[in-house]
Amino acid sequence: xxxxxxxxxxxxxxxxxxPSGSAITYGTSSAxxxxxxxxxxxxxxxxxxxxxxxxxxxxxVQNGGGLFLISDHTxxxxxxxxxxxxxxxxxxxxxxxxxxxxxxxxxxxxKNIVNDYPTAISAASNPVLxxxxxTVTGSVIYNGTTxxxxxxxxxxxxxxxxxxxxxxxxxxxxxxxxxTFGSGRVAIWGDSSTIDDGTGESGKSLHDGWNDPKGTDAxxxxxxxxxxxxxxxxxxxxxxxxAPxxxxxxAPxxTPxxTPxGTCTATQLLxxxxxxxxxxxxxxxxxxxxxxxxxxxxxTGSWDAWLDGFGTTTTDTLSQALKLPxxxxxxxxxFWLHTDTAETSTTKAYDTLKVQVLNGSxxxxxxxxxxxxxxxxxxxVQHTYDLSAYAGQTxxxxxxxxxxxxxxxxFVLDDTSVSVS
Numbered sequence: 271x272x273x274x275x276x277x278x279x280x281x282x283x284x285x286x287x288x289p290s291g292s293a294i295t296y297g298t299s300s301a302x303x304x305x306x307x308x309x310x311x312x313x314x315x316x317x318x319x320x321x322x323x324x325x326x327x328x329x330x331v332q333n334g335g336g337l338f339l340i341s342d343h344t345x346x347x348x349x350x351x352x353x354x355x356x357x358x359x360x361x362x363x364x365x366x367x368x369x370x371x372x373x374x375x376x377x378x379x380x381k382n383i384v385n386d387y388p389t390a391i392s393a394a395s396n397p398v399l400x401x402x403x404x405t406v407t408g409s410v411i412y413n414g415t416t417x418x419x420x421x422x423x424x425x426x427x428x429x430x431x432x433x434x435x436x437x438x439x440x441x442x443x444x445x446x447x448x449x450t451f452g453s454g455r456v457a458i459w460g461d462s463s464t465i466d467d468g469t470g471e472s473g474k475s476l477h478d479g480w481n482d483p484k485g486t487d488a489x490x491x492x493x494x495x496x497x498x499x500x501x502x503x504x505x506x507x508x509x510x511x512x513a514p515x516x517x518x519x520x521a522p523x524x525t526p527x528x529t530p531x532g533t534c535t536a537t538q539l540l541x542x543x544x545x546x547x548x549x550x551x552x553x554x555x556x557x558x559x560x561x562x563x564x565x566x567x568x569x570t571g572s573w574d575a576w577l578d579g580f581g582t583t584t585t586d587t588l589s590q591a592l593k594l595p596x597x598x599x600x601x602x603x604x605f606w607l608h609t610d611t612a613e614t615s616t617t618k619a620y621d622t623l624k625v626q627v628l629n630g631s632x633x634x635x636x637x638x639x640x641x642x643x644x645x646x647x648x649x650x651v652q653h654t655y656d657l658s659a660y661a662g663q664t665x666x667x668x669x670x671x672x673x674x675x676x677x678x679x680x681f682v683l684d685d686t687s688v689s690v691s
Contacts, residue, residue, distance in 0.1 A: 271465070271467055271469070272467040272469075272480045272481075272488070273465055273467070273480065273488075273491055273492070273495075276403075276488065276492055277492065277495065283495075286302065286307070288302050289302070293320070293322065293323060294310075294319070294323040294326050294327060295322075295323075295326050296325075296326035296327070296329045296330045297326075297329070304326060304327070304330040304335060305330070307335070308335065308336060308499045308500065309335065309336035309337070309338065309495065309498045309499045310327070310330060310335060310336070310337055310338070311338040311340070311495075312327075312337065312338065312339050312340065312359075313340040313462055313465065314340055314341065314342045314346070314348075314355045314462040315355050315358045315359070316346075316347065316348045316349050316351070316353065316354065316355060316358070317349070317351070317353065317358075318351075318353045318357075318358050318361060319358060319361070319362055321366075321367065324361075324362050324365070324366040324367070324368075325366060325367045325368055327362065327366075328362075328366050328367075328368035328369060328373070328451075329368060330454070331451045331452060331454035331455070331456060332368060332369075332451055332452030332453065332454060332639055333452060333453060333454065333654070334452070334453040334454050334500075334656055335454045336454060336455045336456075336457075336497075336498025336499050336500065337454065337455070337456045337457075337498070338456075338457050338458075338459075338494065338495065338498055339359055339456065339457065339458040339459070340355075340458070340459045340461075340462050340464075340465060341355045341356050341359055341378050341414075341415055341458065341459065341460050341461070341462070342354070342355045342356070342413070342414060342415070342460075342461060342462045343356075343381065343382035343383065343413045343414050343415050343461070344356050344379075344380040344381055344382055344415060345382065346413075355378075355462075356378040356379070356380055356415055359378050359458070360377055360378050363376075363377070365617065367644055367645070368645075369451070369619075369639065369640045369641070369642070370617075370619055370642075370644065371423065371619050371622060371640055371642065372420055372423035372424065373423075373424065373451050373640060374424060374427065374449045374451055374456050374458075375419060375420045375421060375423045375424025375425070375426065375427030375449050376417045376418065376419050376420060376424075376427050376444070376447050376449060376458060377417065377418050377420070378415060378417055378458070378460070379415050379416045379417060379418055379460075380415070381415040381416060382413055382414075382415065383411050383413070383414050383415060383416065383433065383460075383461075384411075384412075384413055385411060385412060385413075386410075386411040386414075386433050386434050386445075387408055387409070387410055387411070387434065387484055387485065388408060388409045388410075388411065388431040388432055388433045388434070388445035388446070389407065389408045389431060389432065389434075389438075390406050390407055390408060390430060390431050391429070391430055391431070391432065391438045391439055392438075393430070396430065397493065397496070397497045398430055398448060398457070398490070398493045398494050398497050399430055399490075399493070400493075401489070401492070401493030401494075401496055401497065402493070402496060403488070403489050403492035403493050403496070404486065404488075404489035404492075404493070405486070405489065406430075406431075406486045406489050406490045406493065407485075407486050408431065408484070408485050408486060409431050409445060409446065409459075409461075409464055409479075409485040409486070409487055409490060410461075410463065410464060410477075410479050410482050410484050410485040410487065411433070411445065411460070411461045411463070412461065412463040412477045412479070413461070413463070414445070414460045414461025414462075414463065414464075415460045415461070416433055416436075416442075416443050416444055416445055416460050417429070417444045417445075417447050417458055417460060418441060418442055418444070419440075419441040419442075419444055419447060420441070421441065424449055424450075424451070424637055425634050425635075425636075425637070426449050426450045426636055426637070427447060427448070427449040428447060428448050428449070429441075429443075429444030429445075429446070429447045430444075430446045430447060430448060431444070431445045431446040431490075432444055432445060433445055444460075445459070445460045445461075446458070446459050446460070446490065446494075448494070448497070450636060451637075451639075452638050452639045452655055453638065453654075453655045453656040455497065455498050455500070456498075457494045457497070457498055459490075459494075461479075463477040463479040464479040464480070464485070464487040464490070464491070465479065465480060465487065465491055466478060466479050466480060467479075467480040467481065468480075468481075534595060534597045534598035534599065534690060534691065535595075535690075536689075536690065536691035537689070537690060538687050538688065538689050539592050539593075539594070539688040539689075539690065540590060540592065540667075540686055540687055540688050541553075541590065543685065543686045543687055544568075544570060544571050544573065544684060544685050544686070545560050545568075545571075545573040545574055545575055545684070546571045546572065546573050547573075548560065548562070548573055550588075552590055553575075553588055553589065553590045554587075554588070554589050554590070555575065555586075555587065555588045555589075556577070556585075556586040556587050556588070558576075559575050559576060559577055559586055559587075559588055560573060560574075560575055561573065561574060561575070561576040562574075563576065566579070566608065566610065566680055566682045568684050569606050569608070569650045569684040569685055570684065570685055571684075574682050574683060574684040575588050575669075575682070575683040575684070576680060576681075576682050576683075577623065577669060577671030577680070577681040577682070577683070578621060578623075578671040578672075578673040578678070578679055578680055578681055579610070579673075579678050579679070579680030579681075580673060580678055581612065581673070581676060581677055581678035582673070582675060582676075583673065583674060583675045584671075584672075584673040585670065585671065585672050585673070586670075586671045587668060587669065587670050587671070588668070588669040588683065589628075589666050589667060589668035589669070590666065590667055591630075591664060591665070591666040592664070592665065592666075592667070592688060593663075593664045594657060594660050594661050594662065594663055594664075594665065594688075594690065595661070595662070595690060596661050596662035597661075598658075598661065598690040598691060599691065600658070600689070600690060600691045601656060601657040601658045601660070601661060601688070601689075601690050602654055602655070602656065602657070602687075602688070602689050602690075603638070603654065603655045603656075603657050603667060603687070603688050604652060604653065604654040604655075604685075604686065604687045604688075604689070605652075605653060605683050605684070605685065605686040605687070606650040606651065606652050606653075606683065606684050606685045606686075607623075607641065607645075607650060607651055607652075607653060607681065607682070607683055608647075608649060608650045608651070608680075608681075608682040608684075609623075609641060609642075609643070609645045609646045609647060609679065609680070609681055609682075610646060610679070610680040610682070611643040611646040611677070611678065611679040611680070612677040612678050612679070613643040613646075613677045613679060614677075615643070615644075616644070617644075618644075619640075619642035619643060619644055620642070620643055620674045620677065620679070621642060621643045621671070621672065621673045621674060621677075621678075621679035622640055622641065622642045622671070622672050623640070623641040623642070623669060623670070623671045623672075623681040624637055624639075624640050624668075624669070624670045624672075625637070625638045625639045625640070625641075625653075625655075625667075625668075625669055626638065626667075626668045626670070627657070627660060627665050627666070627667060627668075628665065628666040628667075628668055629663070629665060629666075630664055630665075630666075632666075635660070635665065636659075638655045639653065639655070641681065642679075643677075643679040646679070650682075650684065657688065667688070669681070669683065
């Protein structure tokens with residue numbers, strides 16, 4: 271495709287395609303496993319994702335991957351199996367085992383917009399609209415849809431292009447939007463015509479959106495690919511990305527490398543990281559959260575942080591403020607989490623634990639993850655997140671456990687760390 275060729279010509283990207291019929295995986299030994307890639311492009315999916323595939327995609331993004339979702343209009347069911355791309359993408363975000371509580375902060379509208387020319391918002395510093403591949407001013411729609419944004423669910427969601435008559439920066443009418451989840455990044459585009467270059471299957475008529483002079487789709491696709499890979503504004507080395515073979519358009523990504531300014535002393539920054547003092551300080555915690563109760567034993571030592579677990583409406587919090595030094599190349603926030611529940615549902619997140627980064631004023635800068643009763647499992651599971659976006663800043667890391675009125679869920683934390691190097 272023109273998309274892949276343009277990236278390949280930079281010398282910084284390599285393309286790989288998931289073979290037809292192959293499952294999307296994360297954390298396996300497969301050569302096409304998402305753990306081997308920086309970015310995954312899902313162009314107009316028409317086969318509903320399995321439960322395992324949805325888990326793989328969500329884990330991939332949560333752990334730092336970039337996900338490029340490309341939808342099309344409602345009723346674009348190409349294979350007549352009852353599923354079109356808006357339904358499949360919405361199902362990914364609402365019916366998965368990792369976080370089904372609107373993790374990206376947007377939903378795909380069930381619309382068929384026959385023709386429109388969405389325009390970009392004014393945002394001079396935005397790396398997708400003003401990236402290394404050029405400036406984005408607008409796009410095209412030839413039977414497509416839009417997204418509705420839900421910033422209350424994810425404050426990092428942002429609409430970048432809006433349809434005619436929509437309010438720029440509003441929650442309705444977004445044609446192209448970006449967001450984050452965990453340590454990863456997400457972008458969504460409302461029409462697959464934008465990435466077509468007119469070279470599809472013989473006998474089929476395709477809009478050449480890539481070269482359409484009414485939009486700047488090439489610049490938008492390329493800049494977004496760079497941003498999703500974490501490469502915006504940095505020097506890239508060769509790596510690769512995977513995309514399903516159900517589409518003729520797929521995009522590789524890159525692994526960024528950057529040169530930090532200043533000096534860095536490798537260290538662990540959190541105080542009382544394993545709670546072994548038996549008290550909260552320097553953490554700020556709800557009463558009773560720091561615990562050595564035998565019902566939820568620590569992973570190591572004798573003490574842990576036990577949020578919720580009452581079976582009544584409860585909100586417990588645990589937080590710590592810290593200064594992240596500038597000049598380091600790695601900023602990793604990690605913790606071990608055990609989730610235990612009496613809930614029996616396998617689809618509904620009744621009780622949740624949010625992991626967030628806040629600024630000094632208490633404003634949420636990022637929701638790194640949301641866990642729930644659906645994550646219940648024996649033993650502890652390690653989770654790590656990248657905090658490099660906050661280098662040089664004083665931030666607060668906060669856990670908020672919210673439990674409903676019945677059937678307990680316990681979120682038990684131990685062995686936390688913020689390591690810089």
